[in-house]
Amino acid sequence: MKKSTMRMIMSLLVTLIVTCTASYGQSDMKITYTPEEGVVLKSTNPLEGMDTTQLVALLGAPTQARDFISGEKSFYYDEAGLVFMTTGGQVQGVGITFNHDGDDKFSATPFTGQLHLGDISVDRETTPEDLTGSGKVEIICPIPIMCASKDRTAPVKVMAGYSEEGALTQMILLFPQEG
Structure with missing residues (x-):
């Protein structure tokens, strides 16, 4: 076999391995939230009470980590x-x-996994009407570009932002710890 043919085969093999590895990491990302179960990552890992060591052990090293003046540190997993x-x-x-809107507190890359909020599956096409009809998780939309948990005292607070055109830009699930 010629060297050039061998190089081409090796190049294709490396590309295939990298593509399969990257796709695996994205396709198995699943986040669910119900009031009964809380926020669960990858079907079995509750996020509430998780520390950063456990997070990195589960997902690997983040793309970047940023410290904010508020004391918050954010771990970005841009590929997800x-x-x-x-x-x-x-x-x-x-x-x-x-649908990224330029907010640098969020990943610039769209989420490619599965998000289940109560009874509904959330994706980039989810409308405010979809969220308010989720049943298990009560959501209100006081203005067209923002939806949030109806119960402000709930242990997990859900917030969703929409563009002026009506596209879901981002969603946050917050569960601050006491202390």
């Missing part, structure tokens, strides 16, 4: 379209990008 907000080493919430 996620950012985890932490304080004092504890996960306090997750931000999910659907």
Whole structure:
């Protein structure tokens, strides 16, 4: 076999491996939230009470980590379209990008996994009407570009932002720890 043919085969093999590995990491990302179960990542890992060591062990090293003057540290997983907000080493919430609007507190890459909020599956086409009809999780939309948990005292607060054109830009699930 010629060297050039061998190089081409090796190049194709490396590309295939990288593509399969990248796709695997994205396709198995699943986040669910119900009042009964809380926020669960990858079907079995509750986010409430998770520390940053556990987060990195589960998802690997973040694309970037940023410290904010508020004391918050955010772990960006751009390949998944996620950012985890932490304080004092504890996960306090997750931000999910659907249609990036330039907000640098969120990943610039859209979320490619599955998000289930109560009874509904949320994706970049989800409308405010879809969210308010989710049943298990009561959501209100006081203005066309913002929806939020109806119960402000709920242990997990849901917020969703929409563009002026009506596209879901991002969603946040917050569960601040006492202390």
